[in-house]
Amino acid sequence: MDADVIVVGAGLAGLVAAHELTSRGRKVALVDQENAANLGGQAYWSFGGLFLVDSPEQRRLGVKDSFDLAWSDWQGSAGFDRTEDEDSWAVRWARAYVEFAAGEKRSWLAGHGISLLPTVGWAERGDLRAGGHGNSVPRFHIAWGTGTGVVAPFADHARQAARDGLLTFHPPATAWTSWWSRNGTARGVRGTLLAPDDSPRGVASNRDAVGEFELTAQAVIVTSGGIGADHDIVRRYWPERLGTPPARMVTGVPAYVDGRMLDISAEAGVRLVNRDRMWHYTEGIQNWNPVWPGHGIRILPGPSSIWLDALGRRLPEPCLPGYDTLSTLRHLRTTEDIAPYDHSWFVLTRKIIEKEFALSGSEQNPDITAKDGKAVLRDRLFGKGAPGPVRDFVRHGADFVVADTLERLVEKMNKLTDAPPLDAAGIRRQIEARDLQLDNSYSKDAQVQGIHNARRYIGDRLGRVAAPHRVLDPAAGPLIGVKLHILTRKTLGGIQTDLDSRALGLDGRPVEGLYAAGEVAGFGGGGVHGYNALEGTFLGGCLFSGRAAGRAAAAQTA
Ligand SMILES: Cc1cc2nc3c(=O)[nH]c(=O)nc-3n(C[C@H](O)[C@H](O)[C@H](O)COP(=O)(O)OP(=O)(O)OC[C@H]3O[C@@H](n4cnc5c(N)ncnc54)[C@H](O)[C@@H]3O)c2cc1C
Structure with missing residues (x-):
């Protein structure tokens, strides 16, 4: 075995999962198609807006918020209407996530050294209906240090784990990856080695193949992000309810947010849900x-x-x-x-x-x-x-x-x-x-x-x-x-997962040894937001689902 667990995708969700694993002594192989300069993925570029409920920052500004109000807003925004099927896990993730945002989230962030600006923004003010979409009150907290500051403790931890011999950035060059299974159990990843590329962070890098590679482990966590850089994928899944997709769009994410892993996973028998839900x-x-x-x-x-x-x-x-x-x-x-x-x-x-x-x-x-x-x-x-x-x-x-x-x-x-x-x-x-x-x-x-x-x-x-x-x-x-x-920015759907971030197969049962977190998992459950987001919920979704994946994979490999 090359590691206990392989994490595919060194964005925020992958780094958080790796943090949970290495903190418990597990050996992690971290694979990404981009060079080390891109550690942290999209989150590094993000504004650092974080959805929190009934926080001291809100209270200081006279905002009266509560779990009940936030949960009502979330349900009104999500409009979950596939609860017997594609939304079955998403609804449970949504409730757990709002509980997290109203409870442990702030102290957990503080425990990682992440603090917040004293102001709270009012994003997605909504559709003017009490039971409809939108935030009834301001909830958009901004991390001191923006998204760069949210990523930093997890990226630092990964570098330290690498020095301690617990984490390997694999392979030394970048790689296009797919996971593989044996007897229905995820056992590793294989892929194409790409030519070394020293492009600065965020700049599109080469896709020149120079070889193949294969890694084995007891479990694989997929944290490969969304689809926003591939306008063809965006157009392919653009729902009829949003009319015709625009002929021309600008791109809100780096080129590596290419959505390839979603199709790779679907072909390998993982259940993808709610692909028609997006956030542009x-x-x-x-x-x-x-x-x-x-x-x-x-x-x-x-x-x-x-x-x-x-x-x-x-x-x-x-x-x-x-x-x-x-x-x-x-x-x-x-x-x-x-x-x-x-x-x-x-x-x-x-x-x-x-x-x-x-x-x-x-x-x-x-x-x-x-x-x-x-x-x-x-x-x-x-x-x-x-x-x-x-x-x-x-x-x-x-x-x-x-x-x-x-x-x-x-x-x-x-x-x-x-x-x-x-x-x-x-x-x-x-x-x-x-x-x-x-x-x-x-x-x-x-x-x-x-x-x-x-x-x-x-x-x-x-x-x-x-x-x-x-x-x-x-x-x-x-x-x-x-x-x-x-x-273009986000997919709201993706790999369906249970509350332990275990990826589900086409039969609705977990694929043994396979986990998914962050945007590729629709931020948890294959679509925690339903149809609409309340904003600041994406970074938090990576933290929450990446943490669940890391903890569950650590327990599996104990
Ligand atoms: C400009 C900007 C502002 C934003 N502002 C906010 C905000 O204020 N609040 C908020 O909540 N959210 C915000 N977001 C959204 C949020 O940052 C992202 O949704 C989140 O960071 C996604 O993290 P992730 O770990 O799931 O995926 P990513 O960050 O996309 O990381 C995925 C990684 O997987 C790698 N990968 C993909 N496929 C493969 C493969 N086949 N093989 C190997 N590697 C692969 C990629 O190279 C990448 O490094 C913003 C995003 C952007 C771009």
Whole structure:
């Protein structure tokens, strides 16, 4: 045997599983198709948003949260409707995960040295129904150090375990891998050795085969991530309920998030479920300074930008900025006259961008990633203007235009698209009607109501939601137009697993010795989120399911 357990995929889920194993003295072979510079996978690039329930951070900000409220939100968002079949384990994972988020998660993170910013964001505000999709309260906690800081303790532990002889980065070059079984029991992995590649982290690496390899162990844990970099796979599983897939999308994940292992596992007899459930964003912008092919960045918007479709009409509620990701995607892709176009627009003011634009990604938040408290205070709390990375996008980004008048702005927006020209007069009418709603502290406009509502939460009022103002007020300007693309990110379905992260076969029974965790397992159970996510739940899903896989495999190999 080459190891007690082989872990395929050195992202967060794989590192957490490896941590559980090596802490219990098990020998681990860690296999990845990327070089060691990429340790931590997507999580390294992530914003570090973490879903927690009834935390001290929430309480300090006056947020009243509870397991009951979070579980109600989760069920309303998930809409589990395959409970006898594809959702049978997902529902159990969901409940266990919300219990984790409302209980042990925070102290477990602290035990690994991961701390949180004092502010709590309100992501996925929802579809405006008490029992529907969305977070009733702010729950998006940001790790100090962003996703880079979440990965760090597990990556450090892996390096230490390697020095202690408990973990081997296998093979010395990178490898494309498939697991194999004997008599129905997973016993190892085999694959293709790839030529050495010293590309920096995140940059697409070679796929030149230079040989074959095989490793044996008592158990295999698959933590190979999702599908977001392969647009063909995204389109293949794109569900009819979301209309037609866009012809052009930007890519929110590195090239190695290629989804290959899902098909490999299906061919080997593992049960894949809920592949039609995905999580792609509608506020993607082209990165002016790309790391991976087609690199897109997601704007995490506050609620005030005017959102227009490709023909210049305001989107209907609940398709408001930061409210309901998949309702917005569905609206854009199923409305007949706009579905042929792959974009929509934000129109906003300088005042809005200064307070409300956050960019997802560790490299877009260098102050938090570097744990530089002074820079955070200087740039975000006391600083004037938008944070530096946002300013860079306004200056260099291909999707941004700036102008002093709406007519000039629309002229510039029209130069960014082949769609029928936007009509400045029509857009002016809609914005003027919206601006007239601002004279009172109440309104009949759902978006304006949402702005007032958000500002009753101190976290939003201080740091996230601009004071209500007329978009056409020159003092709030200049005006900014942003062309938004669909950005691919996550699969919500995957390998079906039981609560010990044991992968299930086509007969619904565990495949002996085989485990799956993280995104490849739909973050647990083959689809813990159901149809919709509450955000900040993906990193946590890797931690929770990776931990379960590591513990169960350690028990099996005792
Ligand atoms: C920019 C960005 C921002 C994000 N922000 C957040 C956030 O704020 N909060 C949140 O909860 N989530 C966020 N996410 C999502 C989250 O980071 C990912 O869903 C999660 O990290 C996935 O981890 P994983 O371990 O399952 O897979 P991955 O990180 O994708 O790791 C899988 C690894 O397996 C390897 N691999 C794949 N196939 C093979 C094979 N056949 N052979 C060998 N190796 C293979 C890959 O090379 C990779 O290293 C963000 C993601 C991105 C990209």
